[in-house]
Amino acid sequence: MSDQLNNVELIKDGDIGILKLNNPPENYLINPEFIELDLLKNFVVTGIKGLIITGVGRHFSAGADLKTIIKLADKPENLKTNLIKGHQLLNYIENLEIPVISAISGICFGGGLEIALCCHIRIASKKALFAFPETNHELVPGLNGIAKTQKLAGKLNTLKLILSGDTINTSTALKLNLIDEITDQKNVLDFVLTLLKSITADRSLKIINTIMKSINNSRKISYEDAMIKDAEMFCQLARDEAKRRKES
């Protein structure tokens, strides 16, 4: 099943959803809200157990192209609204209770990198390239890229990366914790799909949701509070499982 609108393609492979940024060759983002939030919500609600975000063709995404930004900047109120919608979309993705993995090949710059950064896991092919080129054009990353990078790579590395606007390779990105794994395989999407299927195959959506809720809590609430919530969720699951055993 495939759904193609507005530079985004939604596909299902078994229980795994795939979102492809579809504006080749560079997959420039026309809008900060690169897919309508409701569209993505409806897709998730069909019961997918995991989501992969990737780009059509050689590259992940080169981010927003300058012309688009300048055009949007004509009406500053509209640009602001669009950015807020973009934030809400990335926020939604980051807090999904199914694992979200970005499969990155080729260029992953600016807004594209910000999309990758809101995923739970980032896996890249050996030759992928990463950058925040915004400062080259008197701009800054506008979709939380600075904060996310700082959390992963630390203050100094973030300043260096963003102020310089330099491009880095996968091995540097791995060292900075911006990506989690590099694959030798030519087709990153295949690799990530196999991985995500092996992780989720034998798990019910209920367990996947519970574990991902806990994972998301680790970023959002205190360590102690998160552990207490984990105990509560464990209790609920144990009660359900004990009941099930009694009845069978």
Next chain:
Amino acid sequence: MTTIKTHINWKVESGIGYLLFNNPPGNEMTPEFYHQLETLTSKTIQQSKVRAIIISGTGRHFSSGADLESLFDQIIEDSCDEVSVTEVSNNGALSSNLKSFDYFRKLNIPVIAAISGVCIGAALELAMFCHFRICTSGAVLGLPESTYGLIPGIGGIQNMVALAGQAKAIELILKGNTFSADQALDWNIIDYMVPKKELRNTAVRLAELASTNYRSYLKKDYLEQLDKNKNISD
């Protein structure tokens, strides 16, 4: 007179406390185990005035984790339909277990898990609350709760994210697979790997090293020193 078997031995030797799981071969964490652990962490250890603690298992294995059958029985016993899950988990066994485990993390003396054989589920959860994890090369570790329709309930998820990072934690906890000591070392889930015969000696050496000026240095500094002194003591 009925003697209740102690599932945990506590022994102090030269100022180091040895907490030894004593229910071989599996050293399962039964309700009796948790009860004894609660007594140890709320009274006994404090009174012992030790300068370091080493936690290990009797026999080949560290521990195979919680005894699920009795855990389910206990949850059913603790809860009744009118009581909310929050109340049950906050006042019941699970909250007490969390408190007992977290006790070790908060201690101001080095707590070292000396792991051999199997270290699964709640056993790994306890080990992750320790400040250091030394492990034999043949050990098998994992958080397999998801394969039973559960989740790690005693800090396992939060601690694994802190040690191995979000991505690796998601993979290991959803999959629930076991992994080797080599892999655990790679992923920062354990700190140091040794051949089986050197486990106890290394744990004692680390305890000695770290107890004299604990937290004056970074964790990696203690481990580097442990490595350096490896040949000197032979």
